[in-house]
Amino acid sequence: MTEQIHVEQRGRVLLATLDNPPHALMSAAMVGELDKLVTRASDDDGVGAVVLTGAHPERFIAHYDVRELLALARSAPALPESVVKASIGALGALEMIPGSGLLIDRTPAAGLVQLRAFHDTMSRIGRSGAVFIAAINGVALGGGCELSLACDLRLISDDGLIGQPEILLGIPPGGGGTQRLARLIGRGRALELVLEGRPVPAAEAERIGLVHRVLPRAGLMNxxxxxAERMARRPKAVVAGCKRAVLEGGNLPLEMGLKMEQAVFVSSLGLKSTQKAMEAYVAEMNASGDVAAANPAMRDRLVDGTFIDFSG
Structure with a gap:
């Protein structure tokens, strides 16, 4: 089978190009390759960041392959929401039994397994010590939008479009779109976009906080x-801790979120790389007689990650 994600390592950055011609559709096969990519980025100490972009000249990901969704719809029985919720819990228990995967694949629950695989991969991006950046080169709708929402940073070309159009085909977003969108831009605006199903132009997406930066297409990848090169110089253990504190702790009651932050902070103090960085900073202060961050040149080195090497 032809690979749908081409991965190239450039220093501490993995450039992952999403390539499913001719339409740039997301597929179950692509999700499987994404899962392997997340594992590699998380486990390899030589990788600190991942950039995801589309091979199609005008599309990051058009949307999830509707043909696959239709096949799942035809194979699945019509069930009320309450029954599906119960099935999700039962499926999790069944999956723990060795050899159950082959049995599940032959039942209507196979669609639920595929959906869970997508969710698990997106969640693992949010827990990874590598920074994930979506370089949205044009259209990112449906599953493409959901993939970008799971990433830590979203950059989009000035002619780009992003959104969740699933309702136009009679389904809600199913890959985390409702949840991550609401947490990112607020429930009211998220509900409007999900119910409208319209694509959001790049400038509007930046204004409402859906993306971080809008860039001319020619300058997007640079x-x-x-x-990514700058983010890749951050300490991976601390990156993962920050992501947990913001993405998971931010959804907890304040006191619980603060406890999570405290745990991340105190555990980072025990890292040798952290102590080495603080020692270097104090040495710079002693040598200059001033706060190191007050010096513009030193501040630039701190921000771009060249003051201390966390990769060791």
Whole structure:
């Protein structure tokens, strides 16, 4: 089977190009390759960031392959929402039994397994010590939007479109779109976009906080790679801790979220790389007689990650 994600390592950055011609559709096969990519980025100490972009000249990901969804719809019985919720819990228990996967694949539950695989991969991006950057080169709808929402940073070309159009085919977003969108831009605006199903132009997406930066198409990849190279110099253990504190702790009651932050902070103090960085900073202060961050040149080195090497 032809690979749908081409991965190239450039220093501490993995450039992952999503390539499913001719329409740039997301598929179950692509989700499987994404899962392997997340594992590699998380486990390899030589990788600190991942840039995702589309091979299609005008599309990041058009949307999930509706043909696959239709096949799942035809194979699945019509069930009320309450029954599906119960089935999700039962399926999790069944999956723990060795050899159950082959049995599940022959039942209507296979669609639920595929959906869970997508969710699990997106969640693992949010827990990874590598920084994930979506370089959205044009259209990112449906599953493409959901993939970008799971990433830590979203950069989009100035002619780009992003959104969740699933309702136009009679389904809600199913890959985390309702949840991550609401947490990112607020429930009211998220509900409007999900119910409208319209694509959001790049400038509007930036204004409402759906993406971080809008860039000319010609400069998108240069900016994405430069950002990734800078982020890749951050300590991976602390990156993962920050992501947990913001993405998971931010959804907890304040007191519980603060406890999560405290745990991440205290555990980072025990890292040798953290102590080495603080020692270097104090040495710089002693040598200059001033706060190191007050010096513009030193501040630039701190921000771009060249003051201390966390990769060791």
């Amino acid at each position: 900016e994405a790679m430069a950002t």
